[in-house]
Amino acid sequence: MPLETTLMVGGEAGQGVQSVGFLLAKAFARGGYHVFADQDYESRIRGGHNFFRIRVKDKPVSAVSETIDFLLALNKETIDLHHRELSRNGIIIYDGENIKTGASDRFFSIPLEKIAAEKAGDKIMSNTVALGAVLGLVGYELNILLKLLREHFSKKPEVAEQNVKAVRAGYDYAQAEFNGKPGLKLNIINDKAQMMLLNGNEAVSLGALAAGCKFMSAYPMTPATPIMEYLASKSKEFNIAVVHAEDEIAAINMAIGAAFAGARAMTATSGSGFCLMVEGLGLAGITETPVVIVDGQRPGPAVGLPTRTEQGDLQFVITAHHGEFPRAVLAPATVEDAFWLTVKAFNIAEKYQLPVIILIDHYLSTAYNTVEPFDLSKVTIERGILFSGKDEDPAAYKRHLVTESGISPRAFPGLSKALVMTDSDEHDEAGHLTESAQERTAQVQKRLRKLAGLVKEMALPRRYGLKEADLTLIGWGSTYGALREAVDILRRGGQSVNLLHFNELYPFPAKIASVLSRAKATCVVENNATGQLARLIRAETGIGVSGKVLKFDGRPFTPAIIIDGLRKEGLV
Amino acid sequence: MVTIADYAGIKTAWCPGCGNFGILSAVKKALVELKIEPHQVLLVSGIGQAGKLPHYMRGNIFNSLHGRPVPPAVAAKIANPELIVIAVSGDGDAYGEGGNHFIHAARRNHRITYLVHNNQVYGLTKGQTSPTSDSGFITRSTPQGAPVPINPLALAIALDTSFVARGFSGEIDHLAGLIKAGIQHPGFALIDILQPCPSFNFKNTFNWYRERVYRLGADYDPTDKLAAFARAQEWGEKIPIGIIYKKERPTFEEQLPALKAGALVTQKLEPRGVAGLFDEFM
Numbered sequence: 034m035p036l037e038t039t040l041m042v043g044g045e046a047g048q049g050v051q052s053v054g055f056l057l058a059k060a061f062a063r064g065g066y067h068v069f070a071d072q073d074y075e076s077r078i079r080g081g082h083n084f085f086r087i088r089v090k091d092k093p094v095s096a097v098s099e100t101i102d103f104l105l106a107l108n109k110e111t112i113d114l115h116h117r118e119l120s121r122n123g124i125i126i127y128d129g130e131n132i133k134t135g136a137s138d139r140f141f142s143i144p145l146e147k148i149a150a151e152k153a154g155d156k157i158m159s160n161t162v163a164l165g166a167v168l169g170l171v172g173y174e175l176n177i178l179l180k181l182l183r184e185h186f187s188k189k190p191e192v193a194e195q196n197v198k199a200v201r202a203g204y205d206y207a208q209a210e211f212n213g214k215p216g217l218k219l220n221i222i223n224d225k226a227q228m229m230l231l232n233g234n235e236a237v238s239l240g241a242l243a244a245g246c247k248f249m250s251a252y253p254m255t256p257a258t259p260i261m262e263y264l265a266s267k268s269k270e271f272n273i274a275v276v277h278a279e280d281e282i283a284a285i286n287m288a289i290g291a292a293f294a295g296a297r298a299m300t301a302t303s304g305s306g307f308c309l310m311v312e313g314l315g316l317a318g319i320t321e322t323p324v325v326i327v328d329g330q331r332p333g334p335a336v337g338l339p340t341r342t343e344q345g346d347l348q349f350v351i352t353a354h355h356g357e358f359p360r361a362v363l364a365p366a367t368v369e370d371a372f373w374l375t376v377k378a379f380n381i382a383e384k385y386q387l388p389v390i391i392l393i394d395h396y397l398s399t400a401y402n403t404v405e406p407f408d409l410s411k412v413t414i415e416r417g418i419l420f421s422g423k424d425e426d427p428a429a430y431k432r433h434l435v436t437e438s439g440i441s442p443r444a445f446p447g448l449s450k451a452l453v454m455t456d457s458d459e460h461d462e463a464g465h466l467t468e469s470a471q472e473r474t475a476q477v478q479k480r481l482r483k484l485a486g487l488v489k490e491m492a493l494p495r496r497y498g499l500k501e502a503d504l505t506l507i508g509w510g511s512t513y514g515a516l517r518e519a520v521d522i523l524r525r526g527g528q529s530v531n532l533l534h535f536n537e538l539y540p541f542p543a544k545i546a547s548v549l550s551r552a553k554a555t556c557v558v559e560n561n562a563t564g565q566l567a568r569l570i571r572a573e574t575g576i577g578v579s580g581k582v583l584k585f586d587g588r589p590f591t592p593a594i595i596i597d598g599l600r601k602e603g604l605v
Numbered sequence: 606m607v608t609i610a611d612y613a614g615i616k617t618a619w620c621p622g623c624g625n626f627g628i629l630s631a632v633k634k635a636l637v638e639l640k641i642e643p644h645q646v647l648l649v650s651g652i653g654q655a656g657k658l659p660h661y662m663r664g665n666i667f668n669s670l671h672g673r674p675v676p677p678a679v680a681a682k683i684a685n686p687e688l689i690v691i692a693v694s695g696d697g698d699a700y701g702e703g704g705n706h707f708i709h710a711a712r713r714n715h716r717i718t719y720l721v722h723n724n725q726v727y728g729l730t731k732g733q734t735s736p737t738s739d740s741g742f743i744t745r746s747t748p749q750g751a752p753v754p755i756n757p758l759a760l761a762i763a764l765d766t767s768f769v770a771r772g773f774s775g776e777i778d779h780l781a782g783l784i785k786a787g788i789q790h791p792g793f794a795l796i797d798i799l800q801p802c803p804s805f806n807f808k809n810t811f812n813w814y815r816e817r818v819y820r821l822g823a824d825y826d827p828t829d830k831l832a833a834f835a836r837a838q839e840w841g842e843k844i845p846i847g848i849i850y851k852k853e854r855p856t857f858e859e860q861l862p863a864l865k866a867g868a869l870v871t872q873k874l875e876p877r878g879v880a881g882l883f884d885e886f887m
Contacts, residue, residue, distance in 0.1 A: 245874025273863050276680070283706055290684070291681060298684075316673075
């Protein structure tokens with residue numbers, strides 16, 4: 034049996050839920066465990082209910098579990114809301130001197146505030162005491178955490194030592210009072226572990242830096258804000274200009290301007306901010322300017338649920354803007370995927386000279402996962418066909434030259450004598466505005482011809498499980514981890530199930546039709562209310578699905594929710 | 606040696622008597638006098654009759670969306686600070702649809718020159734009121750009369766825009782001088798250009814402007830903010846043209862750490878540098 038456990042830290046905003054959860058996750062990752070952690074929070078700075086849920090396993094893991102083995106409750110509401118999620122041997126760690134609740138052998142009361150005041154000199158350190166207590170309960174190596182704290186507070190050594198005292202006090206108390214009681218001991222697997230613990234936003238940011246993104250403009254919006262903040266923090270080191278624009282309209286138009294000038298450029302927002310960017314999307318389309326746009330989906334319409342998750346923008350991003358022009362849509366399935374698809378997004382944007390949308394969602398943007406360091410020797414930079422002005426006559430340069438592939442060589446203003454001209458109006462090959470029916474037809478056809486090459490770049494969906502099965506589950510984007518695990522559980526129960534999972538969605542890899550048409554029964558699993566992938570599959574292949582498991586309450590899927598949905602559909 | 610002929614563009618589609626012709630001549634004259642060649646210039650325009658100007662001369666051209674020339678212009682300047690970047694708008698483009706971009710680009714002080722062709726009316730859409738139409742100006746979209754106009758100069762001065770000027774399309778040499786000063790100015794340079802629209806504005810005609818505009822004298826100090834604000838209020842009997850306000854302050858580009866190593870567009874793209882960041886996540 035694999036060794037695994039799920040811990041949850043819950044409390045109100047301002048209680049340090051995120052910090053405590055993240056340090057726990059990182060402590061386990063440093064000891065060689067695989068970790069998957071997700072966050073749930075409200076759109077407020079103080080109060081409300083937040084949690085940070087960490088699944089720790091001695092094998093790769095990429096989904097959350099429904100049951101909690103260790104619930105660290107920093108307030109009473111956490112107990113009220115989550116005690117039903119406890120596993121058979123699950124326990125609650127709380128401060129019984131502050132939280133009055135019914136006692137049982139599952140309630141582990143630790144006087145967190147008292148210990149904090151006595152040992153660390155301030156009761157505000159109670160959450161840090163709790164952090165130590167959790168590790169004490171499972172007998173984990175304390176030194177890993179102490180080292181982490183000292184690194185975390187490296188600029189404030191006195192704060193670090195205060196935290197160390199608090200953690201040690203919590204650890205010692207838990208060991209002395211409850212030694213071995215939880216019945217689970219987590220030893221270090223490998224103290225030389227070299228795994229990274231990062232979330233989807235960080236993976237996108239690293240992907241952008243690896244791809245040579247030189248310009249990023251954005252307007253802050255959950256869940257994408259950390260991308261601009263991370264890139265801004267690396268501005269000097271990586272020579273990447275980051276502009277906090279006045280609005281999303283400016284953000285995309287700036288990215289387009291920088292890309293036109295010759296820099297790899299991106300912007301990042303949520304679906305709601307993408308609404309404002311739609312005008313610019315078409316500008317990138319008609320001017321054939323490569324630009325990468327991250328849409329961190331959250332439930333809409335309008336402001337919707339700003340700090341929660343949904344896969345509600347698929348149909349929107351593939352059809353957004355008036356008129357017809359090519360674009361690409363990539364939807365990372367995992368944190369690791371977020372890195373590689375960002376690299377790919379920059380390459381296909383430049384090769385095909387069009388906008389590429391990275392369709393991620395709040396869940397994956399903020400979920401942490403352990404991954405092996407990315408193999409950078411596999412990162413390629415493909416800038417597409419360029420006009421250097423050295424061997425060719427600059428006077429003859431035409432930005433929108435009609436070619437068989439639809440791709441016109443790119444030149445950059447000021448870098449040669451070639452004059453680079455383009456227009457949001459329909460234009461002729463040179464880039465001057467035109468009303469000619471012939472020129473219009475030629476330019477529309479030329480732009481759309483790029484799709485033929487582009488679709489060949491789109492990977493087919495990943496298959497997981499049996500080659501042929503009685504039931505094929507179909508998903509896209511961030512649901513991959515939960516779907517894989519649902520397949521594993523169903524197969525262990527004797528069911529014939531497999532998974533087709535899309536992460537490169539548009540232009541749709543229609544070759545998959547031959548596989549889909551052979552499937553006995555198919556069911557899409559989507560974090561939206563209407564089955565948007567099912568509609569896309571039908572539109573592109575004519576194939577309908579047998580069932581739909583949909584969830585649109587703003588929360589992510591778990592394997593059990595998927596299986597429950599399949600039962601309700603009568604498919605398992 | 607670059608000459609006016611090097612800037613000859615395609616045939617115009619403007620109405621006879623349009624103020625744009627004078628502006629086009631002044632832009633070319635300014636560039637030639639500064640010995641700037643067409644390939645060194647990036648002209649970014651919006652939509653409206655003014656937005657067509659780049660096509661009628663030569664240079665690199667990005668004809669953007671209505672109201673949006675400023676964001677791509679400032680970004681292109683960041684990506685390649687060697688480029689001479691001139692954004693071109695009309696009054697609707699700059700102060701209506703693009704008002705927010707104008708405000709924030711001026712505030713950030715990007716080193717671009719922003720020419721706003723201000724004819725106080727919408728031309729391309731045939732005669733509706735514009736943000737700068739005189740109060741009470743009757744059009745088919747405002748049969749009750751236009752509300753109080755935006756005062757672009759006063760707005761720009763309030764924002765501490767580092768260069769604020771007004772020209773008149775009927776005084777080409779003077780306007781060319783302003784454009785030259787704008788291009789040479791290290792920062793965001795707004796040049797609001799009064800121009801007649803012979804097709805749709807029968808109030809603010811060529812003669813109307815001609816009778817009212819006067820050049821600011823040598824004794825005028827454009828660094829005096831309150832004096833500048835007072836001049837910006839003048840409208841009606843007398844309308845000043847010239848450099849109204851100037852305040853040198855650091856440009857956005859010179860404050861960007863990313864540009865210390867030179868233009869972004871000429872840097873080598875090197876994926877392996879990212880390896881140095883992996884430790885942060887371990």
